[in-house]
Amino acid sequence: MSVPIRPLLHARGISKFFPGAVALDAVELKLNPGEVHALLGENGAGKSTLIKCLTGAYRRDGGTVTLDGQDVSPASTNEAQALGIGTVYQEVNLLPNLTVAENLFLGRQMTRFGLVRRRAMNARARAVLEDYGLSIDPAEPLTSYSVAVQQVVAIARAVEMSGKVLILDEPTASLDRDEVQLVFGVIRRLKARGLAIVFVTHFLDQVFEICDRATILRNGRVVGERLLEAVRPDDIVTLMLGRQLEARVQARRSGPGGEVLVELEGLGRRGMLEPVSLSIRAGEVVGLAGLLGSGRTELATLLFGAVAADSGTVRKRGRALRLARPRDAIAARFALCPEDRKTHGIVADLSVRDNILLALQARQGWMRPVPRARVNEIAEHYRRALDIRAASLDMPIRLLSGGNQQKALLARWLATRPDLLILDEPTRGIDVGAHAEIIALIERLREEGMALLIASSELEELVAYSSRVVVLRDRRQVGALEGSRITPDNIIGAIAAQTPQTPQEVPA
Amino acid sequence: MIRATHLPLLVTLLTFVLAYALCAAQYPAMLSSRVIANLLTDNAFLGIVAVGMTFVILSGGIDLSVGSVIAFTGVFLAVVLRDSAMPPLLAFALALLIATAFGAAMGAIIHYLEMPPFIVTLAGMFLARGAAYVLSTESVPIDNALYDTLQALYIRAPGGGRFRLIGGIMLAVFLAGALVLHRTRLGQNVYALGGGVATARLMGVPLARTTIAIYAISGGLAGLAGIVFSLYTSAGYSLATVGVELDAIAAVVIGGTLLSGGYGYVAGTFFGILIMGLIQTYIVFDGTLSSWWTKIVIGALLFAFILLQKGLTWATTSRRKVLSGSAAPS
Numbered sequence: 001m002s003v004p005i006r007p008l009l010h011a012r013g014i015s016k017f018f019p020g021a022v023a024l025d026a027v028e029l030k031l032n033p034g035e036v037h038a039l040l041g042e043n044g045a046g047k048s049t050l051i052k053c054l055t056g057a058y059r060r061d062g063g064t065v066t067l068d069g070q071d072v073s074p075a076s077t078n079e080a081q082a083l084g085i086g087t088v089y090q091e092v093n094l095l096p097n098l099t100v101a102e103n104l105f106l107g108r109q110m111t112r113f114g115l116v117r118r119r120a121m122n123a124r125a126r127a128v129l130e131d132y133g134l135s136i137d138p139a140e141p142l143t144s145y146s147v148a149v150q151q152v153v154a155i156a157r158a159v160e161m162s163g164k165v166l167i168l169d170e171p172t173a174s175l176d177r178d179e180v181q182l183v184f185g186v187i188r189r190l191k192a193r194g195l196a197i198v199f200v201t202h203f204l205d206q207v208f209e210i211c212d213r214a215t216i217l218r219n220g221r222v223v224g225e226r227l228l229e230a231v232r233p234d235d236i237v238t239l240m241l242g243r244q245l246e247a248r249v250q251a252r253r254s255g256p257g258g259e260v261l262v263e264l265e266g267l268g269r270r271g272m273l274e275p276v277s278l279s280i281r282a283g284e285v286v287g288l289a290g291l292l293g294s295g296r297t298e299l300a301t302l303l304f305g306a307v308a309a310d311s312g313t314v315r316k317r318g319r320a321l322r323l324a325r326p327r328d329a330i331a332a333r334f335a336l337c338p339e340d341r342k343t344h345g346i347v348a349d350l351s352v353r354d355n356i357l358l359a360l361q362a363r364q365g366w367m368r369p370v371p372r373a374r375v376n377e378i379a380e381h382y383r384r385a386l387d388i389r390a391a392s393l394d395m396p397i398r399l400l401s402g403g404n405q406q407k408a409l410l411a412r413w414l415a416t417r418p419d420l421l422i423l424d425e426p427t428r429g430i431d432v433g434a435h436a437e438i439i440a441l442i443e444r445l446r447e448e449g450m451a452l453l454i455a456s457s458e459l460e461e462l463v464a465y466s467s468r469v470v471v472l473r474d475r476r477q478v479g480a481l482e483g484s485r486i487t488p489d490n491i492i493g494a495i496a497a498q499t500p501q502t503p504q505e506v507p508a
Numbered sequence: 509m510i511r512a513t514h515l516p517l518l519v520t521l522l523t524f525v526l527a528y529a530l531c532a533a534q535y536p537a538m539l540s541s542r543v544i545a546n547l548l549t550d551n552a553f554l555g556i557v558a559v560g561m562t563f564v565i566l567s568g569g570i571d572l573s574v575g576s577v578i579a580f581t582g583v584f585l586a587v588v589l590r591d592s593a594m595p596p597l598l599a600f601a602l603a604l605l606i607a608t609a610f611g612a613a614m615g616a617i618i619h620y621l622e623m624p625p626f627i628v629t630l631a632g633m634f635l636a637r638g639a640a641y642v643l644s645t646e647s648v649p650i651d652n653a654l655y656d657t658l659q660a661l662y663i664r665a666p667g668g669g670r671f672r673l674i675g676g677i678m679l680a681v682f683l684a685g686a687l688v689l690h691r692t693r694l695g696q697n698v699y700a701l702g703g704g705v706a707t708a709r710l711m712g713v714p715l716a717r718t719t720i721a722i723y724a725i726s727g728g729l730a731g732l733a734g735i736v737f738s739l740y741t742s743a744g745y746s747l748a749t750v751g752v753e754l755d756a757i758a759a760v761v762i763g764g765t766l767l768s769g770g771y772g773y774v775a776g777t778f779f780g781i782l783i784m785g786l787i788q789t790y791i792v793f794d795g796t797l798s799s800w801w802t803k804i805v806i807g808a809l810l811f812a813f814i815l816l817q818k819g820l821t822w823a824t825t826s827r828r829k830v831l832s833g834s835a836a837p838s
Contacts (some may be wrong), residue, residue: 044648077712078712081712089710093707093710093711094706094707095700095702095703095704095707095708095709095711095770096770097699097702097703097770098512098696098699098700098703102696102699103711106700106711106713107693107711107712107713109693109696111693113690115687115691116692116693116695116696118691141513146704147803157711253688341527349631362618388622484708
């Protein structure tokens with residue numbers, strides 16, 4: 001691999017500006033033929049913006065892209081495809097109502113006298129798919145096959161239509177381990193055929209298994225390009241997360257708190273999260289660490305019943321709970337502040353006051369409205385307690401800053417007086433001042449005896465408030481740290497630790 | 509091979525065979541070639557618009573304007589043939605052109621202005637009906653030599669059934685519709701649109717061209733249905749064919765096409781039309797039932813088919829979940 005080869009695709013100095021933000025700042029990406037190139041970075045690092053610039057979904061604001069020595073600048077995904085850049089997305093972008101063959105050939109069907117040659121097309125599809133290690137009946141509807149097979153069909157379509165560069169945008173995000181191997185088998189075949197492949201994923205294991213080289217982005221800049229043979233996972237994680245982490249040891253951190261409040265035993269769901277067991281005591285903060293997509297959010301979602309788990313039990317004070325819906329969780333006095341504030345949290349057009357009262361009212365049921373005076377009292381109480389800065393509690397919540405929205409959401413759940421508060425990325429996208437206040441609030445709640453489960457990608461923060469940190473990777477629980485062992489370095493080590501994995505033979 | 513997607517079509521077919529068998533058991537005369545010939549003749553215009561409606565519904569849209577377009581075409585022909593010396597064939601061509609352009613314009617509005625088809629074609633429905641009123645508020649009789657010739661054309665079957673031209677036109681439209689939908693790129697694009705517009709765009713389906721073509725076909729077939737209707741009644745009347753768009757939608761749904769688009773066959777629509785015609789014929793044979801019973805039976809059938817569709821969608825999606833074990837959005 002050390003022989004200098006001319007890159008198949010070379011993007012230089014790519015910049016992209018959004019109003020008030022630099023999404024990409026002079027990014028370079030070099031793709032060699034026959035190489036799988038990982039594009040890594042946390043959320044907001046600029047991976048998807050870079051991909052969209054390459055596939056023509058966005059126009060770049062600066063820089064050049066050369067493909068096969070030619071300057072290109074695709075204006076649409078179709079144009080990129082015609083040039084030779086094909087893309088496969090996380091969600092299978094094929095049509096569920098058509099057959100496999102129809103999906104494979106949509107837009108370039110074989111015809112005779114304007115009529116589609118169905119039989120010839122099916123035969124050709126069968127031959128093409130056999131090249132990808134699939135022996136399936138292409139005349140069957142697409143949906144009669146698993147998502148992994150559909151994903152391979154999507155890859156086949158992208159390669160057959162473009163054939164030089166293949167961009168895989170988290171193609172394995174919703175696959176389980178055997179299915180991932182099926183897709184990897186296909187990637188290896190394509191690599192052997194000399195395609196340049198970009199592989200975007202949050203799963204480091206998969207990166208080291210399938211990729212040759214990686215470009216790491218942080219805050220819209222390239223922070224490194226590495227040959228993966230030569231680096232350790234730790235280095236990659238450090239590059240991704242940055243190293244402004246000071247190991248601030250918190251003397252305040254209490255030891256084990258009171259009684260065990262909530263116990264998870266083997267809680268999981270196929271294809272979403274492998275069984276996780278942990279216990280949370282009253283007056284304790286348990287942190288969930290891991291890269292994006294490691295299963296942090298999934299665990300929070302399952303525990304809150306937003307998606308029903310298919311294995312395991314949750315016990316509260318020794319009593320098993322049935323958590324099939326969020327209502328069950330609310331009834332058990334659980335509360336969840338979700339990661340995506342905008343879509344899963346605030347009701348944008350309702351007033352701050354109504355947003356705060358939402359969960360309390362929902363628990364009471366619509367038959368027993370909270371009296372107006374009580375509503376005002378509660379809203380006013382939390383406005384003062386959490387210092388929610390709003391001109392008026394009657395204004396729509398969307399007009400508040402991110403930090404104040406987050407505080408109002410916290411108020412919503414605090415108003416229900418939960419026993420267990422689950423916070424998913426409580427400090428993402430808020431300003432520094434509000435950040436500190438939220439951390440202080442977390443400390444205060446813990447001292448008051450609440451149990452908290454907090455998922456965060458800010459290691460510093462986890463170190464500051466957690467009395468235990470559970471580390472997740474690839475939707476698996478891979479470690480737990482306690483007491484003085486909780487340091488950013490140890491967390492990074494646990495996230496990056498390689499588990500020996502024997503590559504399985506791909507079913508042909 | 510029988511697949512889940514064929515099931516609604518099979519159910520439609522079985523419903524038709526069963527209903528026909530029941531009718532024939534009670535009134536053996538319903539097996540005669542006369543009844544069959546009349547079934548085709550009486551439902552010719554409805555069948556033709558239903559083919560267009562199949563295109564529209566398969567793509568995930570709806571076209572409420574077709575009933576009004578039929579009425580407009582009828583009045584237009586009657587008025588033009590009465591007030592001018594235009595040869596009837598030219599008038600036919602002109603009527604088809606107007607109806608097709610009207611449909612294409614609605615398709616363009618739906619695509620470029622990103623408006624829901626329901627609203628756009630609702631506006632089209634009022635427009636076409638209003639235009640018919642402007643031409644004439646009275647029923648205008650058509651007295652034309654070509655009409656007489658065309659109406660006199662029929663094939664006489666053993667048993668006395670007269671298979672008339674307009675029934676033949678309907679059969680031809682069904683065949684052509686099936687060919688276009690199931691065997692051409694345009695047809696595949698119609699299904700692609702019904703499967704998901706966002707995905708279809710990413711897969712390179714020309715959305716503008718396809719959407720405009722779909723509504724142009726629906727409009728053009730409504731125009732053809734208007735011509736057939738005027739041959740059938742020898743008159744043009746602006747109050748005619750009110751609610752035919754709903755009958756056409758009913759026929760398409762009874763024919764097993766999924767109302768949300770993506771799944772269905774032209775053949776299903778054909779049997780949907782026959783089932784609806786059969787109910788009407790039965791009521792005529794019975795003689796004591798009010799003709800409103802047609803509506804009640806069609807309503808019940810629609811409910812049954814919607815439930816069937818829901819059941820099938822539910823069965824296929826839950827099966828898919830088991831296969832994939834895919835995670836919910838987090």
